[in-house]
Amino acid sequence: MPELAEVEYYRKRWHQAAAGQPVERVRAHAAKKTFREASAARIRHGITGAQLVESEAAAKQMAFRFDNGAWLGVHLGMTGELSAQPTGYRPQKHDHLVIEFPKISLVFTDPRMFGGVRFHAGPEAPDWWTRIAPDLLSNAFSQKALDDFLQRRAKAPIKAVLLMQERFPGIGNWMADEILWRAEIHPAQPAGTLLVNESKRLRREIRAVCRNALNRIAGEGDFIPHDLNVGIPNTWLFNHRWQDGGTCPRSGVPLERADIGGRTTCWSPARQVLRPNRP
DNA sequence: GTGCTTGTTGGCCA
DNA sequence: GTGGCCAACAAGCA
16 A cells, blocks of 8 residues: 555654653564564563654655654555554454554554564664665755666666665655656666656656655545545546556546556556667 | 455575 | 566455
């Protein structure tokens, strides 16, 4: 489910529900996998009694910070979700972590267990947080940084390259398709063969899609998880890409779908044309 | 039963 | 060593 903007949405949801309150009890039911290198016991000891004070989202990850210096990191994987539930909430089958506060319980749910929870004690940011690539809306994401990366991954299809978190933190499958559709670049085009104008358009649309998605999904709107199209207008590819018989919202032609870079990819053949390689 | 799925990782191979 | 590809992880849904 979650890419950049949805992650920010879930962060807010937890933060607004519990910031300023002390943790009364931690119930950790997860398989070892969910807690990565941390353990359920370590998380329990690490945050019980501490107050949630700060939180941040970056790429597809979140960090929740407590007044004793503890860091709780959350990655939602493909199917993870965060919710706030009334006190006395009974954990369901796929609820791996429940943090009980005086007035609310925060719940991490993840049926497929591709997500995970990390823990760190101490005021300095942990590796798993500092290693995240610079924000795509920051100045660090320059045209040169983009072009250098495209050259380094010259032979890979641009779609696959956009999914590489080391340079495009927070971009997931649907955002990648949306960006390429707007930039009028075929998803199978090798990254190293983009023309100067295409690479400029690509950078512009990466930023536009990130900015717009954040505004629409993580803003004050009425976004509902599982019903993303409430927040995203029909002028985007997003609302058309999964339907059988979906059509391009700009040209009206039937959309195409294929496996590119190992992921289902959707594009508009009217706007996105594969160019033969030039020597 | 089949064949999908908004993600990441490690192993294999050129 | 680097880059590219792919299976695996696990569960739900149509």
